[in-house]
Ligand SMILES: Nc1nc2c(c(=O)[nH]1)N[C@H]1C(S)=C(S)[C@@H](COP(=O)(O)OP(=O)(O)OC[C@H]3O[C@@H](n4cnc5c(N)ncnc54)[C@H](O)[C@@H]3O)O[C@H]1N2
Ligand code: MOO
């Protein structure tokens with residue numbers, strides 16, 4: 001099994017641009033004239049969306065964002081020599097001869113608690129009580145833990161020697177002021193965020209999360225939980241796409257379903273532009289009489305509608321909306337088509353806007369558990385169940401290819417990729433599989 005997952009472009013199996021895409025390969029012969037390849041459409045989108053401008057982001061909001069510039073430590077860590085144990089700070093030479101039978105007795109001249117904000121010094125032949133994390137007083141060069149003493153308050157019996165430096169966490173031992181601790185492009189996770197906070201950075205320079213407006217269209221759609229007429233259905237797509245947007249690390253503004261009236265769609269879209277870095281629509285882009293998205297936007301001349309040689313997800317559109325600035329990706333309405341199209345086209349666009357490599361879902365080579373038939377001329381994304389067994393990675397295709405079958409989609413955790421020129425994959429073949437429920 002080989003997997004990808006890094007952000008450094010070194011991944012095997014998946015290309016830097018997209019899932020199951022190979023940008024340099026020739027157009028497969030089986031693709032009918034007039035259809036775009038997946039790469040053609042993806043390239044159009046990636047050329048049309050740029051990284052957002054970077055500025056200071058609150059550290060608490062920075063999870064998953066790539067650092068726009070290298071982070072240089074503004075201070076040492078630890079910031080000062082401090083104790084690693086609760087005990088007594090002493091001079092090592094004063095306790096060199098101590099053992100259980102011949103304890104060394106020292107007067108205790110004070111107590112230093114972590115955070116007590118009072119500098120302290122000791123002179124020869126004295127000890128000071130010290131707690132974990134508290135600064136080592138001037139003059140001391142070792143700490144004896146309580147367990148090696150009688151825990152005395154005015155005087156303490158020391159039962160064991162301590163070498164110079166014992167139980168002292170030295171200043172700068174971990175991080176040195178001026179070091180590049182996080183290179184440019186580091187994607188911030190909990191560990192990096194913890195380090196930045198420890199180094200006193202309340203903000204970091206990063207591209208912001210893109211604000212993505214999700215609009216679903218269709219007069220048949222109802223908000224889940226409200227009344228359904230005999231021919232209406234719940235709006236599943238806007239919830240699914242909103243979740244996918246958030247999973248990608250972007251901010252989603254989900255607009256409830258808009259009906260198939262071009263005037264309504266136009267009004268809602270123009271109202272939403274003020275808060276959108278990207279608009280994603282679902283539905284209304286095929287060949288129907290009321291395909292409102294296509295009807296409204298093709299008139300603008302800034303949005304192009306095409307058929308892409310993939311299944312599901314044949315109808316697609318991309319362009320700019322009324323302000324001629326905001327990019328819009330229009331997805332087909334069938335639930336599985338919308339989902340797969342998000343995966344293939346929207347996720348890379350969002351990542352590019354965030355300044356990340358466009359696509360990094362793990363692409364795994366897995367053994368196919370049963371045969372798949374495929375139509376030539378389209379790239380199939382077949383729903384499947386991926387698992388790692390004691391014999392390696394295995395993927396089982398799910399029955400039912402209909403692009404309305406959201407039940408099957410929810411059972412799947414992977415998409416098996418069948419190339420345009422392939423008409424069948426056989427049980428036992430090693431197949432390229434996009435694993436969906438892995439972090440990316
Ligand atoms: N004559 C042709 N008809 C169709 C073609 C074609 O080439 N020629 N292509 C088919 C393909 S492929 C797809 S995919 C769909 C795409 O349709 P639209 O993008 O126009 O979407 P709608 O017509 O609005 O809806 C299609 C289907 O999906 C359901 N839907 C829509 N939105 C939602 C939502 N938010 N939640 C749940 N379900 C949704 C809708 O009710 C329809 O059943 O066109 C084919 N037709
Ligand atoms: O290509 Mo449509 O997007 O399958 O049902």
Ligand SMILES: [Mg+2]
Pocket residue numbers: 283284285286287288291333
């Ligand atoms: Mg339609």
